[in-house]
Amino acid sequence: MNIGIPKEIKDQEQRVGLLPASVRALTDQGHSVVVETQAGIGAGQADNAYRQAGATITEDAAEAWSQDMVVKVKEPLQAEYQYLRKELLLFTYLHLAANQALTEALLDSGTSAIAYECVERDRHFPLLTPMSIIAGRLAVQFGAHFLEAPQGGSGILLGGVPGVRPGQVTILGGGVVGTEAAKMAVGLGAQVQIIDINLDRLGELEALFGSRVELLHSSTAQIEAVVPSADLLIGAVLVPGRRPPTLVTQELVGKMRPGSVIVDVAVDQGGCIETIRTTSHTSPTYVEAGVLHYGVPNMPGAAPATAAQALNNSTLPYVLQLANQGIGALKANPNLAKGLNIHRYEIIHPAIRQAFPQLSAAVT
Numbered sequence: 125m126n127i128g129i130p131k132e133i134k135d136q137e138q139r140v141g142l143l144p145a146s147v148r149a150l151t152d153q154g155h156s157v158v159v160e161t162q163a164g165i166g167a168g169q170a171d172n173a174y175r176q177a178g179a180t181i182t183e184d185a186a187e188a189w190s191q192d193m194v195v196k197v198k199e200p201l202q203a204e205y206q207y208l209r210k211e212l213l214l215f216t217y218l219h220l221a222a223n224q225a226l227t228e229a230l231l232d233s234g235t236s237a238i239a240y241e242c243v244e245r246d247r248h249f250p251l252l253t254p255m256s257i258i259a260g261r262l263a264v265q266f267g268a269h270f271l272e273a274p275q276g277g278s279g280i281l282l283g284g285v286p287g288v289r290p291g292q293v294t295i296l297g298g299g300v301v302g303t304e305a306a307k308m309a310v311g312l313g314a315q316v317q318i319i320d321i322n323l324d325r326l327g328e329l330e331a332l333f334g335s336r337v338e339l340l341h342s343s344t345a346q347i348e349a350v351v352p353s354a355d356l357l358i359g360a361v362l363v364p365g366r367r368p369p370t371l372v373t374q375e376l377v378g379k380m381r382p383g384s385v386i387v388d389v390a391v392d393q394g395g396c397i398e399t400i401r402t403t404s405h406t407s408p409t410y411v412e413a414g415v416l417h418y419g420v421p422n423m424p425g426a427a428p429a430t431a432a433q434a435l436n437n438s439t440l441p442y443v444l445q446l447a448n449q450g451i452g453a454l455k456a457n458p459n460l461a462k463g464l465n466i467h468r469y470e471i472i473h474p475a476i477r478q479a480f481p482q483l484s485a486a487v488t
Contacts, residue, residue, distance in 0.1 A: 159188065161183050378414075
C-alpha cells in the first residue's frame with residue numbers, strides 16, 4: 125500500500141502521524157511511504173531520518189495526500205478538504221460529534237475515515253489513552269501556569285506554602301484524563317477533588333489515592349456546591365463519540381472567584397463547561413465572568429516529542445493491519461472496525477449518526 129504522512133497544519137501542532145521507526149516497519153513489509161517535508165521536525169525527526177527509514181520526501185502536501193492511506197494526528201482542516209476523495213483511507217483523530225463541517229466534507233467526498241478515538245478494545249480506547257494521559261497531566265501544568273498573576277490568574281500557588289492554604293483543584297470526571305490530572309495536582313501539593321457519576325470508579329480511585337483526594341458522587345447539587353470554591357476547574361468528561369453533557373453552566377461559572385482557571389480537556393468534543401470555546405496554542409486563553417478559560421483542543425501538541433512517540437507506540441499495529449489488508453482489516457479486527465466513522469458517503473458510527481441525524485444516509 126502507498127501511505128502518506130502530511131505535515132500537520134493545525135495551530136502549533138507539531139506531532140506527526142508516523143515516526144521514522146514506524147515508517148521502517150512499513151517499508152520492511154514492502155509498503156511505500158511518502159512524507160511531506162518537515163512533517164516530523166517538531167517531534168525531533170528530520171527529513172533524513174525518514175529517508176533512512178525508506179520513505180520518499182515530498183515538498184507537495186497534495187502528493188502526501190494522494191496516497192492510498194493517509195495517517196495523521198489531527199482532523200483535516202478546511203484547507204485540506206480538497207484532498208478528500210472516494211479512494212482515500214484516512215486514519216487520524218476526528219472528533220466529529222463537535223464538527224459538522226468536517227463530517228459533511230467527509231460524507232461528500234466518499235472518504236473512508238477511521239477515528240483513533242473510537243477504536244475500542246474491552247471497553248478501553250487504546251489510541252485515545254496515551255493522549256488522554258498527556259492531556260490530563262498538562263491540564264494541571266497549564267492550569268498552574270495560568271493561575272500566576274502575570275498570566276491573568278488569581279496568583280494562587282497550587283501547592284501553597286507552610287501557613288498558607290494550597291490551591292483547590294476540582295476535576296469533573298474520574299477517567300484517564302481525570303486520574304492523571306489528579307496525580308499531577310496531588311504531586312504539587314494541591315487540595316484535590318474528583319467528581320464522577322460511577323460509584324465503582326470512585327471505589328477504584330479510593331484504592332489509588334486513599335485520603336489524598338476527595339471523591340464525590342456527581343450530581344447537579346454536588347457540582348453547584350464545589351465549583352465556586354475551585355481555583356482550578358478541569359473538565360475531564362468522556363462520552364465516546366458523543367458531545368459530553370454540560371455539567372457547569374454559565375451561571376455557575378459566574379460564581380467562581382475572579383482569576384480562577386478553567387481547563388476543559390473535553391473541548392475537542394464540545395466541552396462539558398458551558399462557557400468554554402475552542403482556543404489555540406498561539407492564543408490559549410480568554411476571560412469570561414472574571415474566570416480564565418483554556419480551551420486548546422490539541423493539548424498534547426505542546427509536548428510533541430513525547431506525544432508523537434506515545435501515539436506511534438499505540439497506532440502502529442493498526443496502521444500495519446490497514447496497510448496489509450486495506451479496508452478488509454476492519455473485518456479481521458472488530459476493535460479497529462469500531463473506529464470507522466464514515467465510509468463511502470455514509471455515517472457508520474452510531475454516535476455520529478445520533479449527533480447529526482440530518483446527515484443520514486449516503487448518496488452514491
